[in-house]
Amino acid sequence: MTAPAAERVLRAVTGTTSSGIVIADSHRIVEWCNPAFSQQTGFTSDEVHGQRLETLVRRLSGDIGVVHALTGSLDRGDAFLVTLAGTSKDGRGYWVDLDVRPICDERGRATAYLLLQEDVTERREHEETMRTVNAAMQNLNSQFESAIERAQ
Numbered sequence: 209m210t211a212p213a214a215e216r217v218l219r220a221v222t223g224t225t226s227s228g229i230v231i232a233d234s235h236r237i238v239e240w241c242n243p244a245f246s247q248q249t250g251f252t253s254d255e256v257h258g259q260r261l262e263t264l265v266r267r268l269s270g271d272i273g274v275v276h277a278l279t280g281s282l283d284r285g286d287a288f289l290v291t292l293a294g295t296s297k298d299g300r301g302y303w304v305d306l307d308v309r310p311i312c313d314e315r316g317r318a319t320a321y322l323l324l325q326e327d328v329t330e331r332r333e334h335e336e337t338m339r340t341v342n343a344a345m346q347n348l349n350s351q352f353e354s355a356i357e358r359a360q
Contacts, residue, residue, distance in 0.1 A: 228304070228325035236261040236282065236321055248304070248327050250297030261308065261321055268294045278308060285310055285318065291328065302329045 228245030232238045238256045246252055249268060256264055261282075266275045269292045281288035287309035294302050305326045310318035 226327070228323075228327075230256065230261070230264065230323035230325070232261045232321040232323070234317075234319050234321075238264060245325060248296070248302065248325060249294070250300075255297075261323060264323075265306070265308075270295060282308065282310060282318075282321065285312070285316070302327060303331075304328060 225242070226244050228248045229242040230238055230245055231240045238259050238261065241251075241253050241256050245256075259267075262275050262279055265278055266272065269275075271292065274290060274292055277290070278288045287307065289305070289307050291303065291305050294304050296302060305328050307324040307326075309322055311320040311322055313319050
């Protein structure tokens with residue numbers, strides 16, 4: 209595949225995926241984000257361009273502990289994976305699986321960083337509903353057992 213063809217394919221993939229994608233340079237300065245990231249967060253590419261990855265993650269999550277863990281992982285050359293609660297620009301809460309990793313050259317030096325963000329809000333809400341239903345069922349079961357004991 210020629211370089212122009214590969215670039216067209218890459219643009220098509222990053223433009224149509226539902227995963228938020230951010231690319232940062234070797235100093236962790238954001239250079240680009242795809243439309244899905246902007247849709248999830250409400251921040252345009254121009255608004256995130258030039259920010260440090262750590263600043264962007266703090267802006268989205270508000271959790272300094274997550275930022276410290278992210279920084280430590282990236283400083284060691286490791287990927288960073290976490291599920292976190294985020295807040296969009298307009299204040300809407302959402303949940304994401306966040307995957308931030310270095311892109312290394314043949315010598316193992318980070319030449320860029322990739323942030324992938326998958327919106328898992330619906331899954332988290334479903335899990336919470338299931339926990340609530342399970343707790344209600346356990347409560348009902350206890351009440352039935354107590355009623356049976358009293359009836360005997």
